[in-house]
Amino acid sequence: MVDKGNLKATLRRLSSWPNRNSNGPHIAEAAQWLREQFAQIEGSTVTEIPVSLPVGPRVPVEIDAPQVLSVRKGTHPELSENLVFMSAHFDSLSMVDKLHGAAPGANDDGSGIAALLEAHRMLSTDSWPRTLVFAAFSAEEQGLLGAKGIAKRAREENWQIDAVLNNDMIGNSVDDLGRREAGAVRIFSEESPSHRSRELARWANWMLAQEMPDHELRLVLRPDRMGRGGDHTPFNREGFTAVRFTECNEAYSRQHTEADTVEAMDLDYLAKNVEVNVRILRHLLAAEPAPTVVHIDRAQGYGTGLSWSGNAFRRYRVYWRRTTSAFWEGTEEVTGCEWASSERSKDEWEFAVGAIDGIPVPAN
Numbered sequence: 001m002v003d004k005g006n007l008k009a010t011l012r013r014l015s016s017w018p019n020r021n022s023n024g025p026h027i028a029e030a031a032q033w034l035r036e037q038f039a040q041i042e043g044s045t046v047t048e049i050p051v052s053l054p055v056g057p058r059v060p061v062e063i064d065a066p067q068v069l070s071v072r073k074g075t076h077p078e079l080s081e082n083l084v085f086m087s088a089h090f091d092s093l094s095m096v097d098k099l100h101g102a103a104p105g106a107n108d109d110g111s112g113i114a115a116l117l118e119a120h121r122m123l124s125t126d127s128w129p130r131t132l133v134f135a136a137f138s139a140e141e142q143g144l145l146g147a148k149g150i151a152k153r154a155r156e157e158n159w160q161i162d163a164v165l166n167n168d169m170i171g172n173s174v175d176d177l178g179r180r181e182a183g184a185v186r187i188f189s190e191e192s193p194s195h196r197s198r199e200l201a202r203w204a205n206w207m208l209a210q211e212m213p214d215h216e217l218r219l220v221l222r223p224d225r226m227g228r229g230g231d232h233t234p235f236n237r238e239g240f241t242a243v244r245f246t247e248c249n250e251a252y253s254r255q256h257t258e259a260d261t262v263e264a265m266d267l268d269y270l271a272k273n274v275e276v277n278v279r280i281l282r283h284l285l286a287a288e289p290a291p292t293v294v295h296i297d298r299a300q301g302y303g304t305g306l307s308w309s310g311n312a313f314r315r316y317r318v319y320w321r322r323t324t325s326a327f328w329e330g331t332e333e334v335t336g337c338e339w340a341s342s343e344r345s346k347d348e349w350e351f352a353v354g355a356i357d358g359i360p361v362p363a364n
């Protein structure tokens with residue numbers, strides 16, 4: 001169960017600093033506070049990785065920006081090499097006075113950090129085959145620089161990242177026009193042959209439609225909002241699967257101003273979005289290995305035959321949707337590495353195969 005008291009306490013603490021500008025004095029205090037919070041969670045190992053920020057439009061002097069990671073090691077001898085990330089940024093910025101202006105940043109992105117800490121607590125009562133990483137980035141507002149540094153390092157050191165769930169503004173439900181939307185959260189994903197972000201989003205939408213029918217995971221088939229950016233993108237650029245969660249109704253008038261306060265937020269809505277993350281993480285952390293290749297038999301015929309590399313005694317899930325549909329429309333569990341249908345033509349349907357709890361691999 002998500003504890004709304006915890007969410008509120010985190011939001012109040014984070015917004016008690018005048019701002020959490022990555023160039024200012026409070027970012028180190030916030031990083032220290034985060035390290036202490038992570039350290040209180042049983043079984044977590046906390047590390048801080050400084051990322052050097054070069055002088056730029058939003059960086060007056062060269063500084064090191066702290067990135068705080070809390071790792072909960074997986075228990076499986078091989079799968080524990082695979083990392084599942086949940087991330088958010090803990091810096092904030094005032095666009096009124098960039099260096100000194102008030103920026104409580106309760107929703108942007110205190111909401112993501114509150115979600116991170118609460119999901120961490122919730123998932124720490126169990127052990128998982130895969131390794132869980134909670135990443136709190138800074139210098140997001142300087143151009144995604146913290147996440148860029150970590151993603152680059154991950155690529156250089158060959159970290160096996162299965163997925164990054166990035167949360168940035170997930171606790172506001174009323175927009176500037178007074179419209180309320182508290183029954184859905186958006187998931188943004190990039191379509192690319194170098195990672196499986198779109199397939200992660202599509203699968204999560206399918207899974208949550210069953211597990212949380214009262215809360216829609218709204219697919220937006222784009223990397224992000226128009227002209228905006230987030231910490232999932234540097235991971236995409238390095239070839240990692242990474243998606244962004246953001247509320248449906250943004251209040252632009254409160255972003256990057258002193259009006260981004262806890263009082264303006266919707267904690268019931270934030271709690272639902274924590275649950276979205278926790279449900280997805282539970283599946284990804286427990287998933288058996290995915291097939292490496294899914295082959296579709298291209299011989300002329302009315303049906304479809306699939307085969308994939310994997311374990312003949314393991315269970316897999318086959319998915320299908322019409323070529324015009326963004327959503328998986330049907331699935332079937334099978335044991336072994338083959339599946340055939342006489343009624344579903346490969347010319348009219350898209351197929352994919354995944355481990356029971358994992359990201360499906362498109363057939364081609």
Ligand SMILES: [Zn+2]
Nearest residue numbers: 108109168169
């Ligand atoms: Zn943000």
